[in-house]
Amino acid sequence: MSDLLDKAKEFAEAYLNKMNNEKIQVGDEARKNLSHLDFDLQQEPVDELEVIERMNKYIEPATMKMTSSKFFGFVIGGSYPVSIASNWMSTAWDQNTGLEKTTPATAAVESVSSKWLLKILGLPKDSATAFVTGATVANFTALAAARNHVFKKAGWDVEADGLIGAPDLQIIISEESHPTVYKSLAMLGLGRNRVTKVKTDDQGRMDISSFPEVKENSIVITQAGNINSGACDPISEICDLVKNKNSWVHVDGAFGLWAKASSKHKYLLEGVEKADSWATDAHKWLNVPYDSGLAFVKHKHALKAAMAITASYLPTENAGRNPSDYTPELSRRARGVDIYAVLHHLGTSGVEELVNRCCACAKQFAEGFAAADYKVMNDVVLNQVVVDFGSEELNLKIMDAVQKDSTCWVGQTIWKGITAMRISVSNWQTNSQDVEESLNVILKIAEEIKGK
Numbered sequence: 043m044s045d046l047l048d049k050a051k052e053f054a055e056a057y058l059n060k061m062n063n064e065k066i067q068v069g070d071e072a073r074k075n076l077s078h079l080d081f082d083l084q085q086e087p088v089d090e091l092e093v094i095e096r097m098n099k100y101i102e103p104a105t106m107k108m109t110s111s112k113f114f115g116f117v118i119g120g121s122y123p124v125s126i127a128s129n130w131m132s133t134a135w136d137q138n139t140g141l142e143k144t145t146p147a148t149a150a151v152e153s154v155s156s157k158w159l160l161k162i163l164g165l166p167k168d169s170a171t172a173f174v175t176g177a178t179v180a181n182f183t184a185l186a187a188a189r190n191h192v193f194k195k196a197g198w199d200v201e202a203d204g205l206i207g208a209p210d211l212q213i214i215i216s217e218e219s220h221p222t223v224y225k226s227l228a229m230l231g232l233g234r235n236r237v238t239k240v241k242t243d244d245q246g247r248m249d250i251s252s253f254p255e256v257k258e259n260s261i262v263i264t265q266a267g268n269i270n271s272g273a274c275d276p277i278s279e280i281c282d283l284v285k286n287k288n289s290w291v292h293v294d295g296a297f298g299l300w301a302k303a304s305s306k307h308k309y310l311l312e313g314v315e316k317a318d319s320w321a322t323d324a325h326k327w328l329n330v331p332y333d334s335g336l337a338f339v340k341h342k343h344a345l346k347a348a349m350a351i352t353a354s355y356l357p358t359e360n361a362g363r364n365p366s367d368y369t370p371e372l373s374r375r376a377r378g379v380d381i382y383a384v385l386h387h388l389g390t391s392g393v394e395e396l397v398n399r400c401c402a403c404a405k406q407f408a409e410g411f412a413a414a415d416y417k418v419m420n421d422v423v424l425n426q427v428v429v430d431f432g433s434e435e436l437n438l439k440i441m442d443a444v445q446k447d448s449t450c451w452v453g454q455t456i457w458k459g460i461t462a463m464r465i466s467v468s469n470w471q472t473n474s475q476d477v478e479e480s481l482n483v484i485l486k487i488a489e490e491i492k493g494k
């Protein structure tokens with residue numbers, strides 16, 4: 043056992059230590075070598091050391107170096123070392139974190155983490171927290187609670203009776219909602235298309251003047267952190283608009299909700315606590331390993347009604363906080379452990395410093411592009427920057443060359459009808475030197491391509 047684990051540690055350490063100086067993109071040869079993983083499974087067991095050595099040989103080189111301090115694609119965090127360590131330990135503990143009675147330690151860790159998170163994010167302290175796989179499932183989980191709550195008030199038990207014959211339900215959503223929100227609506231039987239879309243302004247925020255009349259029985263899905271601009275919907279105003287209706291306001295804050303952890307940026311989300319539920323990711327800006335997302339729900343009973351399992355063989359009686367009462371899964375890993383480790387390590391000031399540093403780095407990018415006379419399409423209020431170098435053709439060529447150079451990695455988006463470069467600063471290590479080095483490469487490539 044110990045040789046095996048020592049070897050795994052050696053491989054992982056070597057990987058992490060070289061991370062920031064590696065080419066980020068997967069090279070052609072490494073990609074080709076993945077074919078070595080595919081063979082007819084032999085009949086007899088193979089030595090464990092041989093298994094992991096082979097995995098390290100072929101898998102590791104073909105990994106995208108997403109945890110690099112110069113990876114700016116999608117919205118992707120790395121993993122704080124303390125969360126990698128806690129993740130290894132919790133894998134060894136292998137707790138099936140469904141029931142408090144059987145896994146009291148990891149259930150307790152989730153209770154404490156929940157309390158800390160609600161405080162850091164400034165959300166109502168009695169809200170229920172679900173530790174799920176990511177923001178997609180966090181949105182799904184919170185919207186399941188919304189579905190329960192609104193239908194229950196309309197006199198319909200959706201968990202028991204389903205949706206056939208249910209009262210009418212209005213769903214209001216931004217025209218720039220993340221595609222995974224539609225996926226959640228589809229999975230909940232609420233339909234991707236049965237939605238009323240609200241127009242957005244030049245920053246991708248819901249335009250309150252275009253808001254439809256809110257009917258009885260409605261769910262309004264807002265966004266904290268537009269995937270392109272980082273802008274936040276006017277959530278407080280929206281909550282005021284719906285407050286006398288049988289309505290539920292949900293906030294998809296996959297990364298943007300973390301603005302609340304910073305006294306400098308929380309103005310973006312003033313009044314967000316008036317909403318009924320919030321979704322965010324820990325594997326993005328909190329920089330814990332995948333897969334880790336969070337749903338917070340003000341009305342605990344609605345979440346429990348939507349998620350709880352009541353089977354007679356399960357020891358739920360007199361139990362404390364059963365994690366599975368809040369999540370779609372019964373059996374799952376103890377993902378709260380990594381969140382606990384990072385929060386304990388950073389403290390509230392560390393989380394704030396992380397958010398502020400990433401936002402400052404995004405500003406540095408924007409200033410660098412602007413100084414070189416390139417158009418930054420968004421007001422850089424958070425960690426996102428969208429750049430237009432002049433035309434779609436130019437943008438595509440520049441992005442392609444930047445990825446091939448592979449010093450840094452940038453995202454591609456279509457925003458406001460323009461194919462552009464999107465940069466997201468979400469990694470715990472990224473600092474102003476990383477930005478400077480990346481800017482130098484991107485601007486040099488842009489000049490070369492423009493000069494051709």
Ligand SMILES: Cc1ncc(COP(=O)(O)O)c(C=O)c1O
Nearest residue numbers: 117176177178220222269296323
């Ligand atoms: C606003 C928003 N919502 C939802 C998601 C989905 O998150 P995940 O991929 O963690 O499920 C993302 C991912 O980038 C996002 O930015």
